[in-house]
Amino acid sequence: MTDGVAERSRPRDRILETAQDMFHKHGIKGVGVDAITEAAGTNKMTLYRHFESKDDLVIECLRATAAKASRIWDEFEARHPGDKLAQLHAWVQKASELLSVDSRGCDMANAAVELTEADHPARRVIKELKEAQREKLVALCRDAGIGQAELLADTLSLLLEGARVSMQSVGAEGPSAQFVRMAESLIASFRAR
Amino acid sequence: MTDGVAERSRPRDRILETAQDMFHKHGIKGVGVDAITEAAGTNKMTLYRHFESKDDLVIECLRATAAKASRIWDEFEARHPGDKLAQLHAWVQKASELLSVDSRGCDMANAAVELTEADHPARRVIKELKEAQREKLVALCRDAGIGQAELLADTLSLLLEGARVSMQSVGAEGPSAQFVRMAESLIASFRAR
DNA sequence: CTAGGGTGTTACCGGTCTGTAACTTTTAGA
DNA sequence: TCTAAAAGTTACAGACCGGTAACACCCTAG
Numbered sequence: 001m002t003d004g005v006a007e008r009s010r011p012r013d014r015i016l017e018t019a020q021d022m023f024h025k026h027g028i029k030g031v032g033v034d035a036i037t038e039a040a041g042t043n044k045m046t047l048y049r050h051f052e053s054k055d056d057l058v059i060e061c062l063r064a065t066a067a068k069a070s071r072i073w074d075e076f077e078a079r080h081p082g083d084k085l086a087q088l089h090a091w092v093q094k095a096s097e098l099l100s101v102d103s104r105g106c107d108m109a110n111a112a113v114e115l116t117e118a119d120h121p122a123r124r125v126i127k128e129l130k131e132a133q134r135e136k137l138v139a140l141c142r143d144a145g146i147g148q149a150e151l152l153a154d155t156l157s158l159l160l161e162g163a164r165v166s167m168q169s170v171g172a173e174g175p176s177a178q179f180v181r182m183a184e185s186l187i188a189s190f191r192a193r
Numbered sequence: 194m195t196d197g198v199a200e201r202s203r204p205r206d207r208i209l210e211t212a213q214d215m216f217h218k219h220g221i222k223g224v225g226v227d228a229i230t231e232a233a234g235t236n237k238m239t240l241y242r243h244f245e246s247k248d249d250l251v252i253e254c255l256r257a258t259a260a261k262a263s264r265i266w267d268e269f270e271a272r273h274p275g276d277k278l279a280q281l282h283a284w285v286q287k288a289s290e291l292l293s294v295d296s297r298g299c300d301m302a303n304a305a306v307e308l309t310e311a312d313h314p315a316r317r318v319i320k321e322l323k324e325a326q327r328e329k330l331v332a333l334c335r336d337a338g339i340g341q342a343e344l345l346a347d348t349l350s351l352l353l354e355g356a357r358v359s360m361q362s363v364g365a366e367g368p369s370a371q372f373v374r375m376a377e378s379l380i381a382s383f384r385a386r
Numbered sequence: 387c388t389a390g391g392g393t394g395t396t397a398c399c400g401g402t403c404t405g406t407a408a409c410t411t412t413t414a415g416a
Numbered sequence: 417t418c419t420a421a422a423a424g425t426t427a428c429a430g431a432c433c434g435g436t437a438a439c440a441c442c443c444t445a446g
Contacts, residue, residue, distance in 0.1 A: 011423070027309045029222045032403060044405080046423055054404065105306070112362035113298070113306045116220045130363045154368035155352070155375050162355030169305035170323045175347035182348050189382060204393070225433060236394060237435080247434065 012050040014040040020061045024107055028058055028114050058111065059125050065107045066129040073136060084144035091140065092183045095160050099176055105164035133157075145191075152190045156183055205243040207233040213254045217300055221251055221307050251304065252318050258300045259322040266329060277337040284333065285376045288353050292369055298357035326350075338384075345383045349376055 009017075018040035022031045033054055037047050051057040072094060080086035104110070108126045115122050134157060141156075142149035160183075163176035202210075211233035215224045226247055230240050244250040265287060273279035297303070301319045308315050327350060334349075335342035353376075356369035 025309065027222075027307060029220075029307070030309050033405085034403085043424060045407095045425080048405065049423080104309070109358050109362050110306050113303050113358065114220060114222070116218065116223050116297070126362050127364065130359075130367075134363070134368065151371060151374070154371050157368045158352050158355030158359060158372070158375070159348070160355070161359050162351030162353070165302050165306065165358045166323075166351060166354050169302050169319050170327070171320065174323075175327065175350045178344060178347050179351070181344070182351070226435085227433085238395085238437095239393060241435065242392080 011040070011042045011046050014042060015047055015050065015057070016060060016064055019057055020064055020107075023058065023061055023111075024065075024104055028111060033057075055121050058115075059122050062108055062111060062122065062125055062129060066132070069133070084140055088140055088144050088187065089184075091137070092156075092180060092187070095163075095183070096180045099163055099167060099172065099179055103167050103172060105168050106161065109161060109165065141190075146187075147193055148190060152186065155186060159183060159186075204233070204235045204239050208235065208240055208243065208250070209253060209257055212250055213257055213300075216251065216254055216304075217258075217297055221304060226250075248314050251308075252315050255301055255304060255315065255318055255322060259325075262326070277333055281333055281337050281380065282377075284330070285349075285373060285380070288356075288376070289373045292356055292360060292365065292372055296360045296365060298361055299354065302354060302358065334383075339380075340386055341383060345379065348379060352376060352379075 015036065019031075019036045022036055022039060033044055033047055036057075037044050047057070051060065076087040076090045076094075080090060108130055111122055112126050117123075134153065137153040137157060138150050141153045146152050159179060163179045166174050166176045208229065212229045215229055215232060226237055226240055229250075230237050240250070244253065269280040269283045269287075273283060301323055304315055305319050310316075327346065330350060331343050331346040334346045339345050352372060356372045359367050359369045
């Protein structure tokens with residue numbers, strides 16, 4: 001029973017990719033290391049040779065997810081070089097695609113919900129990564145010539161965060177279905193000020 | 194080691210109240226039935242005489258939480274009888290209080306994040322309760338004389354949902370700090386249309 | 387006073403979890 | 417080809433989990 005993920009790469013990469021996928025689908029506490037290694041076509045000992053602990057694996061998964069997200073921002077720049085406003089619209093578009101394709105929301109937000117201990121090692125990583133994303137969106141809004149860039153960026157952030165969690169409780173036909181309309185009219189109204 | 198919750202009520206009530214509190218603070222998968230019954234000053238057998246299973250207890254907790262939230266809506270009506278617009282502002286005010294007092298977000302949304310199995314018995318309850326809350330907010334917006342009541346209600350919903358989950362990943366100084374400003378200017382702009 | 391329901395106590399079941407030890411097999415590089 | 421590192425295998429420890437059985441207790445309604 002070979003698994004679909006990463007047919008023949010190195011065990012560490014397979015584990016990381018499989019863990020990302022399974023944590024995303026079933027939650028962190030909803031999947032054990034045995035299940036991960038089996039799905040990755042390897043075994044528990046190999047996992048613990050590459051990662052100090054399950055928490056360490058979780059952190060590496062979050063970093064990998066953030067790195068993927070970061071690559072999407074590079075796409076925006078590549079597709080609309082210099083045109084920051086077009087990149088902002090691309091961000092909205094990409095966000096809506098995310099909402100229509102996947103219903104399990106943001107891995108970092110979900111992890112923050114699951115890992116309730118205040119001193120959990122993953123929490124500071126989550127905060128760092130989320131703050132970095134915020135900075136990016138603020139910069140994009142500012143460079144797009146919007147006056148209250150921070151406020152627009154934060155509003156868009158909350159809308160998307162809300163949409164991604166709302167999907168998980170009421171589904172895609174709920175409030176999140178209006179995300180694009182909300183975001184675009186927000187941008188328009190901020191530009192008009 | 195007596196617990197602070199509900200000194201001497203009936204065991205079922207103590208369990209329900211304690212479970213609500215502990216599920217809220219530590220998550221559903223983060224607390225076991227033994228810990229709940231011990232904190233409630235009773236034992237596991239008594240819990241299972243009143244609740245079919247842990248899942249059943251979770252569902253009852255969610256219903257109880259929703260009932261508490263429902264009582265807040267009665268307060269709005271009592272404090273601003275007939276004045277739906279004032280009640281809408283009161284909703285914003287109450288939401289911001291929630292954000293400043295508690296950093297663990299919405300129990301239903303958190304449960305939806307934690308309970309990933311598509312057929313988990315709690316999921317349909319979560320959906321029902323969330324949809325009922327949505328209906329209430331839509332009705333409030335409509336009765337307050339706002340044209341696109343559904344869109345405003347959904348936007349406010351997503352903003353609050355986003356703020357409550359954002360607090361859990363980046364804290365109260367993040368985007369959620371601007372919630373009131375966002376909500377109020379949204380209401381203003383919808384009223385101006 | 388007595389009967390019975392609600393409650394408390396203890397022990398247990400089978401399962402799952404993270405993490406490790408000891409050993410064998412495979413793989414890749416010089 | 418030889419060697420050394422990486423990976424696989426098996427077994428296990430120790431803890432926790434949800435849930436149940438059997439039995440003792442207490443408190444109140446009749």
